[in-house]
Amino acid sequence: MINEKLAKAINEQINKELYSEYLYLSMQAWFANESLDGMASWMNAQAQEEHFHAMKFFNYLVERGARVILKTIEQPTVDFESPLQIFKMSLEHEQFVTKSINELMDLAIKVNDHATRSFLQWYVDEQVEEEASVDKIVNMLQRIGDHGHGIMMIDRDLGSRTFTPPAEEE
Numbered sequence: 662m663i664n665e666k667l668a669k670a671i672n673e674q675i676n677k678e679l680y681s682e683y684l685y686l687s688m689q690a691w692f693a694n695e696s697l698d699g700m701a702s703w704m705n706a707q708a709q710e711e712h713f714h715a716m717k718f719f720n721y722l723v724e725r726g727a728r729v730i731l732k733t734i735e736q737p738t739v740d741f742e743s744p745l746q747i748f749k750m751s752l753e754h755e756q757f758v759t760k761s762i763n764e765l766m767d768l769a770i771k772v773n774d775h776a777t778r779s780f781l782q783w784y785v786d787e788q789v790e791e792e793a794s795v796d797k798i799v800n801m802l803q804r805i806g807d808h809g810h811g812i813m814m815i816d817r818d819l820g821s822r823t824f825t826p827p828a829e830e831e
C-alpha cells in the first residue's frame with residue numbers, strides 16, 4: 662500500500678496534468694481562431710501528451726491499490742495576446758509542473774518509496790524534454806518575430822508534430 666500523503670499528492674498531480682491538457686486545448690482554440698493551424702495542431706498534440714501524463718499517474722495509483730480522486734479542473738485562461746506570449750506562458754507552466762514533479766520525488770524519497778521513485782524518474786526526464794521543446798519555440802519566435810512571413814514558416818514547421826504514446830513507440 663502506498664503512503665497516504667504520497668497518494669494524495671499524486672491525486673493532486675493528476676489534476677495538474679488534466680489542467681495542463683485543458684490549458685493547451687484553450688491555446689489550441691486561440692490558434693485555430695487565428696488560422697494558425699500548425700500551432701493549433703502542435704497544441705493538440707501537447708494536450709494529448711498531458712492526458713497521457715495524467716492517465717499514467719491514474720493507472721499507477723490503481724496498480725498500487727490507492728483510490729483515484731478526481732477534483733474540479735480549474736478554467737484555463739482564454740485571453741491570449743500573441744503566439745510569443747502563448748509559448749512564453751507554456752514555458753512558465755512547464756517550469757511549474759517540473760517543480761511539482763520534483764516535490765513529488767522529494768516526498769517519495771522522504772517516505773522511502775523506491776517503487777514510486779523509479780516511476781517518477783520517467784516524469785523527471787520527460788520534463789527536461791518538455792521545457793526544452795517549448796524553450797526552442799520561444800527562442801525561434803523571438804528571433805524570427807511572431808508575425809508576417811516568419812510566423813507562417815514556424816506555423817508550418819510546428820504543424821508536423823504528432824503525439825504517439827510512448828508504449829506504441831517500442
Ligand code: FEO
Pocket residue numbers: 678681710711714755758791
Ligand atoms: Fe505533463 Fe507538460 O507536463
